[in-house]
Amino acid sequence: MSDVLIIGGGVSGLMTAWHLVQTGASVSLIDRRQCAQESSWAGGGIISPLYPWTYSDPVTVLSDQAIADYRPLVDTLRADTGIDPEYHTPGIFHVNVDDPGHAHAWARRHGKELEQLDQTDFRALVPLVREARTPLYMPGLGSLRTPRLGKALRQWAMSSPYVRLLEEVTVRRIRIDNDRATGVETDNAVLDARQVVVCSGAWSGELLADIGVQLSVYPVKGEMLLFKAAPGRLQHVVLSEGFYAIPRQDGHILFGSTFEHAGYDKTPTASTRSMLYRQALHLMPGLADCPVVHHWAGLRPGSPNSIPFIGAVPEVRHLWVNSGHFGNGVVLAPGASRLLVEQMTGQTCCVDPAPYQVRSVAAAH
Ligand SMILES: Cc1cc2nc3c(=O)[nH]c(=O)nc-3n(C[C@H](O)[C@H](O)[C@H](O)COP(=O)(O)OP(=O)(O)OC[C@H]3O[C@@H](n4cnc5c(N)ncnc54)[C@H](O)[C@@H]3O)c2cc1C
The missing domain is CATH 3.50.50.60 (FAD/NAD(P)-binding domain)
Structure with a gap:
């Protein structure tokens, strides 16, 4: 037992x-x-x-602990298994933020780094993304490859x-x-x-x-698109108007997502695919020459x-x-x-x- x-x-x-x-x-x-x-x-x-x-303090406090734990965990896993989860932390951008004052107040309250960049600096760092309002930069954060x-x-x-x-x-x-x-x-x-x-x-x-x-x-369905792009075209996670783009080391770019209350059905739909594609090109017009190589959905455990x-x-x-x-x-x-x-x-x-x-x-x- x-x-x-x-x-x-x-x-x-x-x-x-x-x-x-x-x-x-x-x-x-x-x-x-x-x-x-x-x-x-x-x-x-x-x-x-x-x-x-936009989250309450319990989510902030727990994510702070988790982020502090991530680097040693990933390093140990890679050493023990030979599989690299590709955890990279070049910083995250939030653009077209409607309430930057709220974001800055939250950052001050929790001692977070949150920098407001000017357009020139932003364009130099993220050339794939079209001109955007209020680029906010959070250094030290990033993403990993979930699979x-x-x-x-x-x-x-x-x-x-x-x-x-x-x-x-x-x-x-x-x-x-x-x-x-x-x-x-x-x-x-x-x-x-x-x-x-x-x-x-x-x-x-x-x-x-x-x-x-x-x-x-309860299940909250989210659909994702995967573009095949050349490595390095996007280096940072970028969030804009409820959507986000996530770069992978080999050049793939994920774009998502939706928040749908559709029970346990996780079939991706053609209409959501078109909507995500439009949104992705709206944010990153340069993706027009990159094929979509995958489209899927998953069920978040909502609470x-x-x-x-x-x-x-x-x-x-x-x-x-x-x-x-x-x-x-x-x-x-x-x-x-x-x-x-x-x-x-x-x-x-x-x-x-x-x-x-x-x-x-x-x-x-
Ligand atoms: C499109 C999308 C994008 C997301 N992006 C992010 C992100 O960028 N960052 C982030 O932090 N999170 C993200 N999430 C959320 C994150 O993926 C989930 O919160 C997380 O994976 C939940 O993990 P879990 O182990 O609790 O659930 P799951 O990964 O769903 O695992 C539950 C497991 O339980 C098993 N199971 C269920 N019932 C039974 C049973 N009766 N018997 C045996 N096994 C059972 C299932 O087979 C499954 O493997 C995203 C989710 C989606 C869908």
Whole structure:
């Protein structure tokens, strides 16, 4: 029997496993697909909340912790697995910002670097982007290549003697005995564990509803386009008017995204593809000569005010949640997972866990 059984092998589940193993725990990690193929594959990989001044303090505080953890985590993963998540931090631009005063006030309050550039400097740094209002620059931030992060974490999990990886296995039900989680039922087995953690992304609410626990986590569809461009045409992440462009080292440029409440349907649509294409060329007219080589959609785990749930499920002992990170799940993953494991093991928490507690639950079963 494992010490901990984690349901869901996206970045939340994989990084929770990572932190648990550092404490000496043994982990069973279950995913109904191969690990990191859902939102954690589809996501753009910006390692900052989008328009960070629009989020509440709990998101800022947790992302600060996570960003501080990212560099050492990525370096260790690359050394251990040989897979490079391509984490680069040349800075992020926000342009055409309607409320730069709000952004500057937030930056002053949180001690963030936020520089207002003039047009000449901006054009020199980001020639692919057309002239834009109020270019704001946040140095030290950047992005990583999400599929590679997932691949590196999966490789780590496969090679760790403390992780039992069960892929293509669907959890049908969390087992509860005397108000205590004791394991899970899959299609053809019962798996016991001392503790159970729900890291099932947009599907977390469904699993918990089945045992009478209400968790407000729901799918928010996002579509993405991938352009093939020559390396170096775009060096920085650029956000404008709700959309963003993310460069990859090999020249690919991701452009996204949408925020659609369409249930669990993640079929990309032709109309969204045309809309994203128009928006991409509006921001970067030079992309007209670059082919679109991929178009996909993923399901973000949405939550009220985009504040994730990280902590114990009240009234069900030994049951924990790390989910609901919405559009910030990649950036938050190291901090959120660390915070969960600190609570599970009774360590001092890196940030105050109170804002992330699971509250609105009905009596279990
Ligand atoms: C288009 C798009 C762009 C994004 N861009 C960014 C960004 O730039 N930066 C950022 O920080 N975040 C971004 N995000 C958000 C980020 O991708 C998610 O918040 C994050 O990946 C959530 O990770 P997760 O591990 O919680 O969920 P997931 O990655 O969805 O993983 C959940 C896992 O649980 C498994 N599962 C579910 N139910 C079961 C079951 N019953 N049994 C077994 N396994 C189960 C699934 O198969 C899945 O692998 C983006 C998301 C999208 C869709």
